[in-house]
Amino acid sequence: MAHPTEDNVEEEVQAQVLVWNHIYQFISSMSLKSVVELGIPDVLHRNEGRPISLSRLASLISIPPNRTDYLRRLMRMLVFTGCFANVSKEGEEEKYVLTPVSRLLVKDKDTGVSPFLFLEMDPVMQSSWQSLGKWFHSDQPTPFAKAHGVEVFEMAGRSESLNRMFNEAMACDSRLVAKALVEQHRDAFVGVKSLVDVGGGTGSLAATIAKAFPSIKCTVLDLPHVVADAPKDGVVELVGGNMFEHVPPADAVLLKTVLHDWSDKDCVKILKQCKKAIPPKEKGGKVMILDMIVNSKTDDHKATENQLFLDMLMMVNVGGREREEHEWKKIFTEAGFTTYKPTDGTGLLSLIELYP
Template structure:
């Protein structure tokens, strides 16, 4: 070990800060969860103007003795970019008032497009516990760390425990409403020429309803497991079919799979896509599979995007046999499933629209 020096001391302190920064990342997540649970984004938005700390505490109807603690929570959330502060003239002279930012606007429970349910599901205590089994999973023989912790796969647990099933469905519907609103408004050309579409693994139907509303001429069907489609709201605009995508899929001009394949192994993805190919027309007749998935690209992804994609990859490793994939991995899957061509549109932030042609 090199003798101690001022330079080495500086390096050690930087290394400690790096360790601490990542060690306490969970504080950011859990503070965000707290804000969503308390409804702070909605309260500040509905206030209609910058909201002082005392006004926020009063609106939350919490004991005034908690005011200093709320100030500290909000200070962190402001630092993280979830809220901002503006100077205002108040009863006590110039004060600071909280305002929402684009990230916190997505966390309003009352918003048309909201990720609040997604936050609450991902940070639910019953799911976070599974991370404590990651190291022992590496040393064991279970398929996933989730299975190590629970004795069953995530899908099996969701099928047996209604609370987990509803939490997961609400989370997926929250994300679906968010992403499909952008696809429909800005990239609706992917639905051009279609007369029918099946949303494979469509959950509670948020995506299919959005497409049916935007393109009334497209007959939309939600296809998922029976215990999932039991929670699909009744609608005259969409059809609902229960089943197993490994066995058969309803036919249509196009099939849509949003964040489905990243939950399965490469071999399982090939099996699913082979089923897809069986029920769509030829490429010349407009047949295709539309994927909304992540494509990992170390050459073009910025640091933050890459970090998020890699975190998602490890999260998928924890709970499933799936992963986040580079383009060359996707390409091999498509070829092995018998498809002739594909096109990637990297237009959805962390995710892409991938059109796969038979």
């Protein structure tokens, strides 16, 4: 039997470090969930940028003194990952402030992402990952369906708590994207007098567009149980319906992270309904798609990693996918569209203007 060489032993030791890193990545996300549940981002935010010591932080979140060192260890790990900053000098008690990452976890911040964190860390969503390996040998459409017996959108229609979590997560994501959209892509709205946000949830994205461009009449189309939870403020019109069957007519149709939920075949069906809803190109008709264009050749490793994470999330929970540009082009052509124009600049998402 061959014995490993010294070089091979060193290689295996280094490989073990990488494997452990993969195994324990869940610790970061679950720890992040715990500090949001404890209200730590909110406490630091209320201190208006001034550092808070470890002992003071423990007191403010009402944990007993014998838990203070455990809190220090939790914060030490999240400081290392960039979620918080320790600004104490050597020999001083630890003092913490928010970073750009943890500022997005403040509950009263309108672009905060904590609802997304709670959705993805919820046991209902996590259990689908436990079924991923077995799913490959099953006849279920998704690992989520393998775990629960129904698809995620069907379960959300039955479960008030899941529906609420899902709507809150989509709304918080839309508020952040909406600000970038109306600031960085203003030219895309020139000449648009009416717009339908298909799959627009509770209307946060459409409301931001309506406020930024008061001359545009904005409508949200989503499933009846989704729009039932939307605020009735008169800023946007809310329509309960099915995008596979009908899309209300408008100059422009907006699809924000909708198509990544669906197969190519279903995307073609949705886009054909959108094409019916808009006027010809020469009269200003277009579809505006906010979604990812996967680019594994970019130098931005974190951006690509997030795109691939999201692709796996779509596969596991809804049976959809993130797409490379040539995959988008195939769908557009099959749906009967002639040209498209992609533009970066909305975080991980691109704006794709699609013309009949």
